Amino acid sequence: xxxxxxxxxxxxxxxxxxxxxxxxxxxxxxxxxxxxxxxxxxxxxxxxxxxxxxxxxxxxxxxxxxxxxxxxxxxxxxxxxxxxxxxxxxxxxxxxxxxxxxxxxxxxxxxxxxxxxxxxxxxxxxxxxxxxxxxxxxxxxxxxxxxxxxxxxxxxxxxxxxxxxxxxxxxxxxxxxxxxxxxxxxxxxxxxxxxxxxxxxxxxxxxxxxxxxxxxxxxxxxxxxxxxxxxxxxxxxxxxxxxxxxxxxxxxxxxxxxxxxxxxxxxxxxxxxxxxxxxxxxxxxxxxxxxxxxxxxxxxxxxxxxxxxxxxxxxxxxxxxxxxxxxxxxxxxxxxxxxxxxxxxxxxxxxxxxxxxxxxxxxxxxxxxxxxxxxxxxx
Numbered sequence: 001x002x003x004x005x006x007x008x009x010x011x012x013x014x015x016x017x018x019x020x021x022x023x024x025x026x027x028x029x030x031x032x033x034x035x036x037x038x039x040x041x042x043x044x045x046x047x048x049x050x051x052x053x054x055x056x057x058x059x060x061x062x063x064x065x066x067x068x069x070x071x072x073x074x075x076x077x078x079x080x081x082x083x084x085x086x087x088x089x090x091x092x093x094x095x096x097x098x099x100x101x102x103x104x105x106x107x108x109x110x111x112x113x114x115x116x117x118x119x120x121x122x123x124x125x126x127x128x129x130x131x132x133x134x135x136x137x138x139x140x141x142x143x144x145x146x147x148x149x150x151x152x153x154x155x156x157x158x159x160x161x162x163x164x165x166x167x168x169x170x171x172x173x174x175x176x177x178x179x180x181x182x183x184x185x186x187x188x189x190x191x192x193x194x195x196x197x198x199x200x201x202x203x204x205x206x207x208x209x210x211x212x213x214x215x216x217x218x219x220x221x222x223x224x225x226x227x228x229x230x231x232x233x234x235x236x237x238x239x240x241x242x243x244x245x246x247x248x249x250x251x252x253x254x255x256x257x258x259x260x261x262x263x264x265x266x267x268x269x270x271x272x273x274x275x276x277x278x279x280x281x282x283x284x285x286x287x288x289x290x291x292x293x294x295x296x297x298x299x300x301x302x303x304x305x306x307x308x309x310x311x312x313x314x315x316x317x318x319x320x321x322x323x324x325x326x327x328x329x330x331x332x333x334x335x336x337x338x339x340x341x342x343x344x345x346x347x348x349x350x351x352x353x354x355x356x357x358x359x360x361x362x363x364x365x366x367x368x369x370x371x372x373x374x375x376x377x378x379x
Contacts, residue, residue: 094128095373097135106131110187126185128373134193136369140361141200148196148203156195157188163289173246173289201361205354212353223345230345235303235314238296240268240281240334241288244327258327265325265332272322278336287331296336300344306333 095102111123141148157177164174174180181191213219242261244250250257264285271281279295286292304311306328313323317337325332 090374093374095132095371097132098139098370100135100139102128102131102135106189110181110185110190112182123185130186130190132369132371134190134197136365136371137197137201137362138193139369140365141197141204144204146200146204148199150196152199153192153195156199157192160191166290201358202354204361205358206350208357209350209353219346222349223342226349227342227345230300230348231340233302234300234340234344234348235311236300236319236338236340236344237298237314238278238282238336238338239288239291239298240265240278240286240296241291242268242332243287244331245329258332261332262325262327265334269322269325269334272334278322297338300340300348306330310335 090101092104093101094104094107107124107127110127111120160180161177164177165180166173174183177191181187186194213222242264244254244258244261247257247261268281268285272278279297282296283292286296288296291298303314309326310328310333313326313335314337317323317335319337319339322334322336325334327333
């Protein structure tokens, strides 16, 4: 099973990870002409960090489809369903996951009515695959006794309404939550279950980390053993960012959009050269919704998270130094390299561990789940 498939089984967690900084990066960066160092008059210019496999969901684990109720944890089922006869289709049921039904009406939800023919078939396959993954992951979390309160999910939905999910990278975002849902063939109910799954899986992964590397000896040994590697592969940095690829006119006139973003970056850089506070400038003018409230801080990230041009500049900087603007496939960056602490190293190691173990969990879920499809979609 591919990594993308395994992560999808995690309840499309990477697609929604706004707070953790993880994003689903495009498989191919946006195309653009080669960049050069900016001039004052015209243009200045995350492979994610990586648990023993947990036991698979017991076959036949009972659960019921339905929206989350405020009276139960968000990853718990709603009202009980009448037991179904295994292997026999019933009217209105598109599939079952370990006996739990997925209804045709839920598959159809979130698909606009203008789709037809192969477009509709592809959309239904996408919807059914997603619902199967959401149900399977929720069942696993319930069996592992990982609960996420509905109030916590609701709070994150409200945050996503104020600060929509990432679109390709952490500094490029959808215009609204509804735009995100429509583009990804999702309903609000899907989103709520996915958020609950994502929170639950992260907590499960962190619990596995604490079990494998409790504070003290083993964790300290790991830090000493891996610090040099993390220092080579990761960088702690901040940026003031100016978006290009998400500007409305980018497709029609990319050169003008790039030049305007470059001018903004040059202006921000000049302000910093005159002694203005980096965090203050970032909070005022940066177009990265993720880092802007934190004064431009991106924390500890893979050095190549924004492509080769940004990595090259970062590797030349010493902690505290600020570089002239540089262009990436997503826009222009004014970069500052920051010092890497032991806590930064441990957080990178924990994220690597959690991602690797959760991929194994997702593979276990997919392998062990009994999935029955009845409408021919996605088989």
